[in-house]
Amino acid sequence: MAQKPSIPKGTRDFNPEEVVKRDYIFNTIKSQFEIFGFQPIETPSFENSSTLMGKYGEEGDRLIFKILNSGDYLSKVNNDLYQTKDSNKMTSEISEKALRYDLTVPFARYVVQHQNDISFPFKRYQIQPVWRADRPQKGRFREFYQCDADVVGSNSLWQEIEFVQLYDAVFTALGLNGVTIKINNRKILSGIAEVIGAKDKLIDFTVALDKLDKIGEEKVKEEMVERGIPQSGIDTLQPLFRLKGDFGAQVAELMTILNTSEEGKKGIEELEFINKGIEALGLKTATLQLDVTLARGLNYYTGAIFEVAAPEGVKMGSIGGGGRYDDLTGVFGLKDMSGVGISFGLDRIYLVLEDLGLFPKTISNTVKVLFINFGADEAMACMKAIMRLRSNGIKAELYPDSAKMKKQMSYANNRDIPYVVLLGASEIESNSYTLKHMRTGEQKELSMEQLISALS
């Protein structure tokens, strides 16, 4: 019986128009990546579970799609374990592969595995889909593209500066002007946690702080209390909620909070270096902004943290993020390999460009001219003409059946094909081509040379 087909939740089909638009974004980003000296790599869609598990925290592990082993996987499970019905413990017995959850961890694996072939610092970019067993929401899917650029093997803060410039270059090239690149530093966050006596609660502290612009100061404080941060510490935080003004003013304010924390002071120093660099070099259309509440992906970031916000007035979460991770490859046995990287949120960028009407009109890839099919003899003549046009780089095609003209014309209309050529008995006899412009309805009888130049 015919059943209604469907796709799994959180996945999407892309129609030709959407793929063309997405490719436009990919290509724009790629060309900037390459201008900045990054090289492409690709890694498999799925990895060994042991590569992925435990790298994203408990929450992350839950969101990893696990792949069932092949064959009679249950027969190999230890009976006692089976009786416990403990899904978490059994997962490792029946699933040894998992879909990749992001591109950063596979990249770390790649670096470790190919360390002898790589010249460091290694600058790579990667644009591939990733999968998360999340509940879908607006701009959040279970399968989506990630687009990362990373450098490993250099501690230099010039890398951070370059990434800020890269963000600026990409969004400028996409015509998305006025994005805000927010920057923070993990060392500052740990410094603050240290100062308020919550060093062991760094993650609780930052998760709460991250919500400041969303739920407000009071709610953040409430949450900090709930998460077990001492009230006295929260009180010393007071100046933090009042941070205002330009980069320099905020840094000065931070300095007063952090003057007892070596780590915090180091973080400020790093921020200042990056900011001074960017100030001296300038940005095209983006703005760099210090945001101490920024606390994403804390699981592996150790230095700078980036996040990009869409231009003001656009309702959309972050459209990019990244940061420095000093020890990403450590878990795979390669020590002292510092890396920095940034990521672009493709799907969200797509939605923002669509919203603002920023896709260029010229990216359409439709065929330029359709030849009307009048029958077998005429079709042969059409194919000869089409070969000429194609070898001149003109996208041309023949309507495959000698259907009613009305039908062929509507087809051209529906596909937005701008021109139609009528090549019937009378044209063949006079060795000419009737070219009709679909929008104006205007038509002319032309020679092959005239046809080529009209369509070029």
Added chain:
RNA sequence: GUGGUUGUAGCUCAGUUGGUUAGAGCGCCUGAUUGUGGUUCAGGAGGUCGUCGGUUCGAGACCGAUCUUCCACCCCA
């Protein structure tokens, strides 16, 4: 993972307190018009009302389960 929300024609949606044969607009097909589309007019096709089960003389409507959509949490791109 928690709480809510949605599902009726290819698409966007009506459908009254449960009552005969479930509607509209757009799209599609045919014709007016056998070498001229996008306009107009006339006609036509297309639905196991998400799925399974229950209540009822009777269910698109009520109840349960399940899937799906969207939203808020959690988390995150």
